[in-house]
Amino acid sequence: MARELVYTGFMSLDGVLDSPGSVAEGHRSGGWVMDTEFDPEAFSLKGEELDETTALMFGRRSYEAFAPFWRDSEDHAAYKELPKYVVSTTLAEADLVEGWGPTTILRSSDDVAAAKQGDGGAVFIHGSAELARRLSDADLIDRYHLLVFPVLLGAGKALFSRDDRDKRQLRLRESASYSNGVAKLIYDVVH
Numbered sequence: 001m002a003r004e005l006v007y008t009g010f011m012s013l014d015g016v017l018d019s020p021g022s023v024a025e026g027h028r029s030g031g032w033v034m035d036t037e038f039d040p041e042a043f044s045l046k047g048e049e050l051d052e053t054t055a056l057m058f059g060r061r062s063y064e065a066f067a068p069f070w071r072d073s074e075d076h077a078a079y080k081e082l083p084k085y086v087v088s089t090t091l092a093e094a095d096l097v098e099g100w101g102p103t104t105i106l107r108s109s110d111d112v113a114a115a116k117q118g119d120g121g122a123v124f125i126h127g128s129a130e131l132a133r134r135l136s137d138a139d140l141i142d143r144y145h146l147l148v149f150p151v152l153l154g155a156g157k158a159l160f161s162r163d164d165r166d167k168r169q170l171r172l173r174e175s176a177s178y179s180n181g182v183a184k185l186i187y188d189v190v191h
Contacts, residue, residue, distance in 0.1 A: 003115070004122045005057070007132045008049060008145040011159060017129040018156030020149075032151050042178035045145060045186075050078045054121035057112075059131035060088035066127065067097035085115060085123065087131050109138040116140065129157035136168075137161050143188050144170070150181035 010020040010033050019030030056079060058066065063086045070076040084103040086096075096103045106112055112135060116123070125132055125141075135141050136159075146159075170187040177183045 002117055003054075003120050004142045005112070005116055005125065005135065005140055006049075006052075006122050006143040006145060007125045007136075007141050007159070008045075009127065009129075009132070009159070010147050010149060012149055012151045012153045012156075014152045014154065015158045015160060016153040016156035017127070017132075017159050018153065027153070027156050029151075029153050029156075032153065033149060035151070036149050036182060037180040039178045039180040039182065042147065042180055042182040042184070045147060045184055049124060049145065052122050053079070053082065053124045055083040055085065055123040057085040057087065057123050057125045057128070057131075059128035060086060060091045062127035062131075063088075063091070063097075064095075067100055071097055071100040083120075085112075087112060087128075109134060109140065112140055113138070129159060132159055133161050137163070137165065139168070139189075139191070141189060142191070143173070143186065146185045146187075148183045148185060 009017050011017055012032065019027030020033040022031045063084075070079060079101075081101045084101060085106050086103060087106045087108075089107055091105055093105065096105075104115075106115060125135070132141065169190040171190055172185070173188050174186040175184060
């Protein structure tokens with residue numbers, strides 16, 4: 001049985017993933033997640049994902065942003081020794097962050113497809129908007145875990161491609177809405 005590839009992320013109502021944590025991430029409206037009233041229940045999905053995650057996958061830029069911070073973060077301690085995959089044509093082995101568990105560099109969508117055929121449970125993709133779009137276009141993502149925030153950002157990195165392509169059907173697995181306007185949407189991709 002193939003491993004399930006799950007994209008998880010924060011998204012604006014208009015589909016933008018760009019810079020949820022801070023302006024330093026690149027978007028002029030960065031930090032938009034912090035502008036929404038904090039409701040711990042709205043973020044409970046992140047804790048639930050810890051139990052299901054057997055490996056992590058990142059694009060190069062998200063890996064370079066998350067790895068040094070998450071390696072030493074108590075909130076992310078459960079991820080420390082999990083296998084990690086970084087999808088990049090440019091990252092070198094010498095660029096990998098030491099002390100953050102086994103990390104494999106994958107060079108293409110074909111490499112991702114091969115990794116999915118291995119043994120193990122769900123592989124979660126965090127951040128990595130460009131990677132998620134490429135893997136979605138290649139029909140490699142099996143599930144989406146989205147926390148949709150009540151904000152419109154206009155421009156920015158989007159989860160889904162705007163290219164003309166065949167329809168893809170999704171099946172709602174779970175949903176919830178919270179007092180701060182955040183909506184949790186979990187969709188399975190119908191293959």
